[in-house]
Amino acid sequence: MATTNYQVVKTETQLREAVEHLEKHSVIGLDTETTDLDPYNSRLRLIQLATPDGVRIIDLDAFGHGDFANNEALAPLRRLLAAARPIKIAHNAKFDAKFIKHKLGVDLGGLFDTLLASQLVSAGDIEERHSLDAVAGRYLNESVDKTERLSNWEFDLSAAQLEYAARDAAILLPLRERLIEALKTNALVQCAQLEFECVMPVANIELNGFFMQKERWLKQLSAVEIKRAELANELQEILGVDAAQGSLFGPARANINLDSHQQLTEALNRMGVPVPDSTRNWKLQPLAAQYPVIATLLEYRTVQKALTSYGQNMIDLINPATGRLHADFRQIGAPTGRFACTNPNIQQVPHAVEYRRCFSGHPQGRKLVIADYSQIELRILAQFSGDQGFIDAFNSGADLHRVTAAQVFNVAVEQVSKEQRDFAKRLNFGVVYGIGAQRFSIMTGVGVPEAENVLRKYFSTYRGLDTYLREAANRAVREKQSRTASGRLVRFRFDELDRQQISMTQRNGKNTPIQGTSADILKRALRLLEDDLRGTSAKIVNIIHDEVVVEVDEDQAQEIAKRVERAMCSAGEEYVRSVPVKVETEIADEWVK
DNA sequence: AGGGCGAGCCAC
DNA sequence: AAACGTGGCTCGCCCT
Numbered sequence: 330m331a332t333t334n335y336q337v338v339k340t341e342t343q344l345r346e347a348v349e350h351l352e353k354h355s356v357i358g359l360d361t362e363t364t365d366l367d368p369y370n371s372r373l374r375l376i377q378l379a380t381p382d383g384v385r386i387i388d389l390d391a392f393g394h395g396d397f398a399n400n401e402a403l404a405p406l407r408r409l410l411a412a413a414r415p416i417k418i419a420h421n422a423k424f425d426a427k428f429i430k431h432k433l434g435v436d437l438g439g440l441f442d443t444l445l446a447s448q449l450v451s452a453g454d455i456e457e458r459h460s461l462d463a464v465a466g467r468y469l470n471e472s473v474d475k476t477e478r479l480s481n482w483e484f485d486l487s488a489a490q491l492e493y494a495a496r497d498a499a500i501l502l503p504l505r506e507r508l509i510e511a512l513k514t515n516a517l518v519q520c521a522q523l524e525f526e527c528v529m530p531v532a533n534i535e536l537n538g539f540f541m542q543k544e545r546w547l548k549q550l551s552a553v554e555i556k557r558a559e560l561a562n563e564l565q566e567i568l569g570v571d572a573a574q575g576s577l578f579g580p581a582r583a584n585i586n587l588d589s590h591q592q593l594t595e596a597l598n599r600m601g602v603p604v605p606d607s608t609r610n611w612k613l614q615p616l617a618a619q620y621p622v623i624a625t626l627l628e629y630r631t632v633q634k635a636l637t638s639y640g641q642n643m644i645d646l647i648n649p650a651t652g653r654l655h656a657d658f659r660q661i662g663a664p665t666g667r668f669a670c671t672n673p674n675i676q677q678v679p680h681a682v683e684y685r686r687c688f689s690g691h692p693q694g695r696k697l698v699i700a701d702y703s704q705i706e707l708r709i710l711a712q713f714s715g716d717q718g719f720i721d722a723f724n725s726g727a728d729l730h731r732v733t734a735a736q737v738f739n740v741a742v743e744q745v746s747k748e749q750r751d752f753a754k755r756l757n758f759g760v761v762y763g764i765g766a767q768r769f770s771i772m773t774g775v776g777v778p779e780a781e782n783v784l785r786k787y788f789s790t791y792r793g794l795d796t797y798l799r800e801a802a803n804r805a806v807r808e809k810q811s812r813t814a815s816g817r818l819v820r821f822r823f824d825e826l827d828r829q830q831i832s833m834t835q836r837n838g839k840n841t842p843i844q845g846t847s848a849d850i851l852k853r854a855l856r857l858l859e860d861d862l863r864g865t866s867a868k869i870v871n872i873i874h875d876e877v878v879v880e881v882d883e884d885q886a887q888e889i890a891k892r893v894e895r896a897m898c899s900a901g902e903e904y905v906r907s908v909p910v911k912v913e914t915e916i917a918d919e920w921v922k
Numbered sequence: 923a924g925g926g927c928g929a930g931c932c933a934c
Numbered sequence: 935a936a937a938c939g940t941g942g943c944t945c946g947c948c949c950t
Contacts, residue, residue, distance in 0.1 A: 589946055590929065609930065634931055638943050663940045667934085674942045677933035706934095762938030769938085832936065840939040844934090848940095874934040874940085 334383035335495035339391035341402040347378070347385040348405040351415065354380045356441070358501035359417040361425045362482045362494050368431040368536070369650035373397070374482045376406070376429075377498035384495035388486075389432075398434030406433070413439040418501040420444050420461045422525075423660070426532040436529050443501060445524045445661060446508040449517045452810065453664025453819040465500055468507040473500060520815045523852055524660065530855040530869065531658050537868040538653030539675055540691035540880070543644060549683050553636050560629040561587060567622050568596040587629060597622070611771070639684060646673050653691070658872070665841050666817050666848035667874060676873045678920075688871075688920035696886040696916050698867070700893045701876035702850070702901065703911035704729060706761050709814075709846045712905045713801075716793030723908035730754040736790045737783065756787050760798065761843055763836030798839050805838020806831060813845030814904040815853075846904055847875060854900035861896045865889060871920075878920060886916045 338347050351357055358379030365371030376387040387406065389397060397403055410417070410429055419425050422442040429437055447464045451457040462473040477493035486494075512518050565584045585592040590608050597604045602620050605612040610627055617624040648655050654673060662669020670676045678684055690696050707729065711719045722732040727742065734745040734753035745753075752773060759769060770780035788795035805811050810820045819841045823830035851872065858869060858877070866882035867889045877897065881889045894914045901910030915922055 586946080588930095588944090591946080607929080630931080634944085637945075638932065642943090659941095662942095665940060667940055669941050670933095671942065674933080677931095677942065679932060759938060762940095764938040765936050767935090767937060771937085828935080829937085836938065844939060847934090876934085 333492060333495040333499045335377075335386055335491060336383060337491065338385050338387045344387065344392075344402065345405050347387070348409050351378055351380060351385065351409060354415050356416045356418060356502065356505065358384075358498040359419045359422075359425060359437075360494065360498040360501070361428055362490075363428055364482050366424075367648070367655075368428045369648055369655075372483070373428045373432040375486075375494055377494050378409075379495070379498035379502055381502060384498050386491060386494055397432050403433065407435045411435040411438050415439065416441050418443060418505045420464070420497075420501065420504075422528045423532045423535070426529055427536055430532060431536060436533075440525045440528050441505055442525055442528055443504050443508055445528070446505075446512060446521055448661045449521055449524065449817070450508065450511045450515055452515070454822070455664065461497065461500075465504060468511070469500070469503055471500065473497060515818055516816055517818060520813075520817045520849075523815050523849060523856075526856045527660060527852045530859040531660055533859070534855075534869045534872065535655055535658060537870050537880070538648065538651055538655040539870040539878070540653050540689060541643065541647065542687050542689060543647060546643060546687045549687065550636065550640055552683075553632055557629070557632045557636055560625060560632060563625055564622070564629060567600070567625075568593075587626075588633065593626075635679060635684075639679060643673055656871075660852075663844075663848075664819050665845040666813060666815075666852075667844065668848070668851075668872065675871055682921050685921045686919040689918055690880045694883050695866075695880050696883050696918065697870075697920055698879040698881055698886060698890045698893055698914060698916055699876065699920065699922055700879070700890070700897055700912050700914040701873075702847075702897065703913050705847050705850065705875050705901065705905075705910070706843050707757055708901075708905050708908050708910060709843050709850075710761060710794065710797075711908045713842060713846075714791075714794045714797035715907065716791045716797070719791050719794055720907050730757060733757055733787075733790075737786050752783070756783065760787070760794070761840060763798070763802065763839040801842060802835035802838045805834050805841070809834075811838050811841040811845075813842050813849050815846070815849040817845050817849065819845065850901050850904055851875065851877075853903060854897045857896040857900055858893065861892045862889065865892075867893075890914045890916055 338344050360377045361373060362375040363371050363373050373389055375389065378385045378387070392400055392403055410433065416439045417437060418441045420442070421444040422437065422440045426437045429435060443464060444459055447459045451459070462475060465471050465473050473496065474493060477490050480490060482490070512521050564587055569584050585596050587593065593608055594604050600622070602616065602622065610630065613623050613627060617627060643654070646654055654675060656670050656675045657672045659669040668676070678688070708723060711723055718736065722729050725732065730750050730753045731742055731745050733756065734749040735742045737753060737756070738745070738749050740749070755769070755772060759772070766777055766780040766784055769784060770777045773780065775783070801811070805821055809822070810818060812818055821834045821837055823834045825831070851874065854877065855869070855872070862879070866885050868880050869877060870880045871878040877893060879889060879893055894912045897912045898910050
């Protein structure tokens with residue numbers, strides 16, 4: 330491996346010279362070394378900035394400890410990082426952006442993210458790896474030695490450490506060249522722009538964190554724990570087996586593991602319950618009316634799930650430095666471009682108010698602005714299909730599901746029953762996923778022939794929708810790929826002789842452009858919001874696919890709510906033009922609508 | 923002992 | 935003949 334030419338910057342004069350040099354370039358490589366992964370509980374040690382003639386390694390330890398944001402000697406560096414030019418290339422720029430924002434107080438400007446670029450070119454292939462080493466190997470046929478990455482960056486640095494640090498930044502320059510070629514070849518430049526512009530907003534969301542009231546959460550947990558114990562006892566009474574030895578007070582009971590499907594099936598069989606081929610809730614549901622034990626079991630599962638997935642672990646993830654939850658958002662989390670979220674996944678907090686009311690503004694008096702797109706996926710479907718009936722339904726301003734019900738069941742809009750509307754709602758949402766009669770039958774309880782009838786009626790009502798979805802499905806099979814409105818590419822790999830895989834691809838072909846465009850819209854909205862909320866007390870604290878939660882000072886809540894709504898609508902209107910884009914906004918103390 | 927996997931269930 | 939899409943988390947079970 331060729332050695333990388335580098336220069337360690339330790340004085341104010343050296344820094345000024347380095348920045349002057351860097352500012353002459355239109356593009357520079359950027360990497361950082363930190364003592365740990367969490368910006369609130371670790372130090373930013375090095376910032377490496379690469380040009381074709383070498384790497385400037387800024388040793389922040391030489392610039393005092395702590396207040397880098399107000400250190401006058403670092404002003405040129407802050408200016409360089411914040412400016413739109415030179416473009417900064419980074420691999421997973423979110424990570425560096427968070428440290429730079431928290432430690433130096435500046436938003437990184439002008440980003441090219443090699444991780445996101447690589448993910449876009451891979452077009453949803455979840456097999457492909459995207460570590461810097463993997464990407465450098467794929468595009469440059471070079472490897473990046475990672476042995477120093479986990480070394481100690483606290484104290485004096487070895488030549489090997491500095492060499493490693495320099496190389497990680499230097500390699501980004503040629504890597505970008507190759508990735509630009511790949512992005513162009515795949516017509517992904519526009520989509521890449523959308524993604525890159527979203528990095529800083531996402532970094533800020535993670536830094537902001539979401540406030541969760543610890544005491545209330547714990548109280549909620551103990552209430553659920555009591556309920557769980559009651560239900561578990563009840564179930565063990567019924568399902569437990571007689572132990573070999575009884576006692577003076579009767580036969581002993583041996584508990585079964587209620588979370589083991591195997592033991593559960595055996596126990597239910599023993600008491601004569603006709604267990605279906607699986608113990609999934611929706612399979613057991615029909616038996617609940619006849620067998621009280623099933624009803625209790627279903628209730629137990631809900632409570633158990635709540636306890637294990639949304640329990641103490643949430644408390645453990647509260648950051649001691651901020652008292653808030655700083656979840657990890659993966660910007661391209663799904664092949665469709667949707668976000669994924671971990672540690673904790675605050676995109677899947679149960680809807681029940683007992684949970685949601687634990688999330689609030691902080692400190693006292695801060696409000697939450699909760700804004701979500703109204704039926705965005707169905708509006709995207711209206712846009713893509715151009716179906717006049719569907720478009721009219723939205724433009725009429727009337728309740729879509731009611732209008733659909735009226736059309737499918739041939740009744741006046743005012744005559745639609747609650748049941749019919751509910752039916753239509755399931756239909757409308759189902760078609761987005763490429764639903765079939767089989768599934769619709771199970772979902773609604775009507776027979777398969779009747780489900781087929783309803784679907785036929787639905788698609789003859791919305792012919793344009795039928796045509797569009799068929800074509801989307803066929804194209805996915807024919808071209809082995811789909812695109813979203815931003816041009817995001819998703820490739821499909823399937824065995825062309827396997828009917829199941831073909832129908833899977835057809836469903837993907839229907840769903841991917843819709844779900845993916847919804848993700849495009851949210852990302853565009855985050856970019857617009859970043860600019861519209863700057864200088865206010867507003868902070869984005871959570872995003873959930875079609876919803877944005879913003880925390881704001883009480884006196885600004887009304888104004889911010891308006892701005893959020895306007896930005897989100899504008900983002901939607903960039904992709905959806907034939908029907909109105911609607912955003913529903915509420916101001917609340919807690920995350921409850 | 924600990925990783926991989928599937929089942930189950932939460933969100934959208 | 936047709937099994938509705940995308941994730942994460944936790945558990946039991948099976949394997950090495």
